[in-house]
Amino acid sequence: xxxxxxxxxxxxxxxxxxxxxxxxxxxxxxxxxxxxxxxxxxxxxxxxxxxxxxxxxxxxxxxxxxxxxxxxxxxxxxxxxxxxxxxxxxxxxxxxxxxxxxxxxxxxxxxxxxxxxxxxxxxxxxxxxxxxxxxxxxxxxxxxxxxxxxxxxxxxxxxxxxxxxxxxxxxxxxxxxxxxxxxxxxxxxxxxxxxxxxxxxxxxxxxxxxxxxxxxxxxxxxxxxxxxxxxxxxxxxxxxxxxxxxxxxxxxxxxxxxxxxxxxxxxxxxxxxxxxxxxxxxxxxxxxxxxxxxxxxxxxxxxxxxxxxxxxxxxxxxxxxxxxxxxxxxxxxxxxxxxxxxxxxxxxxxxxxxxxxxxxxxxxxxxxxxxxxxxxxxxxxxxxxxxxxxxxxxxxxxxxxxxxxxxxxxxxxxxxxxxxxxxxxxxxxxxxxxxxxxxxxxxxxxxxxxxxxxxxxxxxxxxxxxxxxxxxxxxxxxxxxxxxxxxxxxxx
Numbered sequence: 328x329x330x331x332x333x334x335x336x337x338x339x340x341x342x343x344x345x346x347x348x349x350x351x352x353x354x355x356x357x358x359x360x361x362x363x364x365x366x367x368x369x370x371x372x373x374x375x376x377x378x379x380x381x382x383x384x385x386x387x388x389x390x391x392x393x394x395x396x397x398x399x400x401x402x403x404x405x406x407x408x409x410x411x412x413x414x415x416x417x418x419x420x421x422x423x424x425x426x427x428x429x430x431x432x433x434x435x436x437x438x439x440x441x442x443x444x445x446x447x448x449x450x451x452x453x454x455x456x457x458x459x460x461x462x463x464x465x466x467x468x469x470x471x472x473x474x475x476x477x478x479x480x481x482x483x484x485x486x487x488x489x490x491x492x493x494x495x496x497x498x499x500x501x502x503x504x505x506x507x508x509x510x511x512x513x514x515x516x517x518x519x520x521x522x523x524x525x526x527x528x529x530x531x532x533x534x535x536x537x538x539x540x541x542x543x544x545x546x547x548x549x550x551x552x553x554x555x556x557x558x559x560x561x562x563x564x565x566x567x568x569x570x571x572x573x574x575x576x577x578x579x580x581x582x583x584x585x586x587x588x589x590x591x592x593x594x595x596x597x598x599x600x601x602x603x604x605x606x607x608x609x610x611x612x613x614x615x616x617x618x619x620x621x622x623x624x625x626x627x628x629x630x631x632x633x634x635x636x637x638x639x640x641x642x643x644x645x646x647x648x649x650x651x652x653x654x655x656x657x658x659x660x661x662x663x664x665x666x667x668x669x670x671x672x673x674x675x676x677x678x679x680x681x682x683x684x685x686x687x688x689x690x691x692x693x694x695x696x697x698x699x700x701x702x703x704x705x706x707x708x709x710x711x712x713x714x715x716x717x718x719x720x721x722x723x724x725x726x727x728x729x730x731x732x733x734x735x736x737x738x739x740x741x742x743x744x745x746x747x748x749x750x751x752x753x754x755x756x757x758x759x760x761x762x763x764x765x766x767x768x769x770x771x772x773x774x775x776x777x778x779x780x781x782x783x784x785x786x787x788x789x790x791x792x793x794x795x796x797x798x799x800x801x802x803x804x805x806x807x808x809x810x811x812x813x814x815x816x817x818x819x
Contacts, residue, residue: 384574384581386662386720387807392763393778395771400530401808407525411449411500415458420487423458423467423477425450426494449520450477453503460496462488468504527624531770531806532587532614534579538572542787542795569799573781576801580779582726584767584807587616614806617765618739624812626653629819639674640708646743646816647709654814656745658712663741664721664728667818671715675703718742743816764814769805777804 412429425448450456454469456479465487471478481487490496590599590612604610621627626649628642650656663671705714721739722728731738745764770777780802783789787797809815 384577386718387581387584387765387767392766394766394768395776395778396531396768397770397772400528401768401806402526402528403808403810404526405811407522411520413448413450413498414494415496415498416493417458417460417487417490417496418476419489421478421480423456423479423496423498425475425477425498429497448475450498450500451503451518451520453505453509454500455502455504457499457501458487458496459499460490462490529589529615529806529808530611531768531804532583533802533804534576534583535800535802536572536576536579537798537800538569539785539796539798540568540787542785542797545787545797572799573801577779578726580803580805582720583614583616584805585617585720586619587614587807588619589613589615615809617742617807617809618817620807620809620812621742621815621817624809625815625817626813627817627819640678643708647711649816650711650814654745654811655710656814657710658746659714659816660744660746661713661715661741662718662721662744663715663818664718664731664739667740668715668717672703675706713743714746737819739817739819741818743818745811745814764810766808767805768808769803777802779803 408429413425414427414429416424416426418424428448450469450472452469452472456467456469458465458467458479463485465485466482467479467487468482469477470480479487599612600610603612615623628646650659661671703715705712707713718741720726720728721731721741724732727739731740780800782800783797784791784800785794785797786792787795
């Protein structure tokens with residue numbers, strides 16, 4: 328029996344006992360590669376974790392809650408302000424044109440965009456008002472009303488200076504005055520005020536992902552010991568790939584709740600509408616994430632310098648003044664990026680006379696025998712408590728950190744979340760419940776829970792089909808509810 332060697336078999340006998348490339352089998356069939364190397368490599372089996380914890384999820388779990396829902400949308404209402412205050416225009420010395428609620432005063436180049444027609448305010452005849460603008464602060468009484476136009480008279484007999492500028496005058500109802508025996512001057516002139524509330528809605532989005540590995544690859548052993556975000560480790564590469572896919576999907580869930588924007592009305596066609604539902608689909612797309620909710624219904628601060636938000640007490644005092652105008656919730660969580668966190672640390676350290684030397688940061692009792700504490704986790708200003716935490720999502724170059732670097736003018740430096748709850752009536756359980764201002768709603772029923780679904784198909788492991796592979800599927804359907812967005816602050 329004869330054995331014929333292949334032409335590329337690197338097993339040529341040597342004349343002397345020495346290490347040569349031709350003494351070894353070269354499985355890679357390339358010079359100086361694989362088994363053809365002269366010396367056995369010192370293999371470090373453990374995969375190095377060079378980026379630390381790579382996931383960014385966990386933000387919403389710290390400050391919110393999750394609840395099930397069964398409908399295609401979530402509708403909630405929020406109280407309006409108790410007192411009546413409006414943005415107006417003094418068209419002449421006796422005419423006050425009410426243009427917008429104090430919280431809805433939006434001016435455009437073409438004029439008022441709130442679409443007021445008829446009587447959409449609570450001002451009534453014989454109401455007493457404080458009117459204020461750059462020209463005057465006066466106490467007046469309303470003598471007649473025609474739609475949004477109020478006829479007024481001053482208490483001191485002075486003549487009002489017309490502003491004739493949209494939204495330039497603020498009017499506050501502070502009481503009323505009647506003559507003896509007056510009967511409200513008839514129901515047409517003075518009607519009862521109904522409580523005002525605002526209704527908001529949001530819709531869930533469906534998110535999906537999957538990972539697939541063939542049956543052959545699932546049984547292949549590697550040389551490198553891999554580790555996954557969920558703590559799994561081993562020499563099977565697909566374990567890492569599956570765990571990374573799951574971790575990435577969990578991050579996508581949180582990122583979508585932060586970044587998503589809701590589409591236009593279903594009647595207004597957009598490219599997303601056309602792609603998902605066709606030209607005549609008529610479905611609303613997207614969902615309102617946290618940043619979009621604060622931008623449209625909350626507050627935004629750009630800081631004193633326009634670079635870092637809230638870098639000195641003057642800026643924080645301006646923030647407190649804005650919160651005083653809103654719900655005046657006393658506790659806030661600040662989730663900020665690294666530069667803003669350090670700027671706040673420096674601001675607080677500068678309040679101590681020894682802070683410039685760096686000798687008494689932190690609790691102000693550092694000694695030469697201990698490591699200096701150069702950071703702060705919280706502080707109190709006025710009647711407000713602020714608790715500071717780094718937000719990895721805003722720092723990581725592979726997430727929002729990279730976006731912030733690409734466009735500094737639109738960078739998000741942090742967010743202030745009120746630590747409070749709201750009392751709402753839950754129709755599902757038939758009772759009043761306390762909910763955080765920020766919480767997630769996910770689709771679920773007795774049949775299907777879509778909070779975070781995962782299932783396996785294929786013939787690898789528990790065989791479910793003839794596919795010679797294992798497919799892991801992930802799905803969720805959820806939306807974020809941002810209640811009382813007027814108490815939130817986005818730091819840009």
